[in-house]
Amino acid sequence: MLLELRDVVTRYGEIEALRGISLEVAPGEIVALLGANGAGKSTTLKTISRVLIPAGGEVRFDGKPLSGSPEDVVALGIAHVPEGRKIFPGLSVVDNLRLGATPRNAKRGEVQRDVEEMFALFPMLRTLNAKLGWTLSGGEQQMLAIARGLMARPRLLLLDEPSLGLAPLIVTDLMERILRIARDGTTILLVEQNAHLALQIAQRAYVLETGRVALQGPARDLLANEEMQRAYLGSAVRVAAPA
């Protein structure tokens, strides 16, 4: 397993946001982490990236327990793209990308090659190259945030609700790009509120409910699961029904 969580407990003061989470991600997989508002999805990602320190349990990466600071975790090969596209608004697109490479102490030529690779993966970023972060649309900012995460050349990419607030066409495009990132060899743990969407590109998924894993399995099985349909896939079915 590339990533393993065993009985992980994470608290915000008195609030136990994660109440013993166990999950696994194998190399090359896209695994979705689903659940309603406040279920603990973002807390799980923050615990993996050591933005939060767990009060119990264990997180293992590549067979070794994760410890230390968020910077240490990035250096080990985990990139976390947080909720809400935290790009640098006053920096150009290309400078945002270059900053993504700082954790690996890469040479200039190497960084330039990787910037080119990101332009190949997200062609619109090439066009936007010199533009400042804040002038980008929501979809463009999200692509930039993901590309910046990839500039660290992670083995594991943690994505927190990349589709949030984006128009449906852009979301489809984004999901295709996430698939391509995985095919190119980066393992992905994808947090999504849109279960339908995530289950279309993930091989497996975990559903969180108030800090616990309520359901888990292959994406195919979860799409057909009755409890899943009722609790998480119902709204998408209603949207698709004729008015």
Ligand SMILES: Nc1ncnc2c1ncn2[C@@H]1O[C@H](COP(=O)(O)OP(=O)(O)OP(=O)(O)O)[C@@H](O)[C@H]1O
């Ligand atoms: N900084 C914080 N201080 C106190 N409680 C928090 C904090 N952040 C999150 N929580 C609580 O922890 C629980 C899990 O929150 P978390 O953000 O992980 O949920 P989520 O599944 O990502 O939800 P969403 O879909 O809304 O992003 C919730 O009850 C939330 O209110």
Ligand SMILES: [Mg+2]
């Ligand atoms: Mg969240």
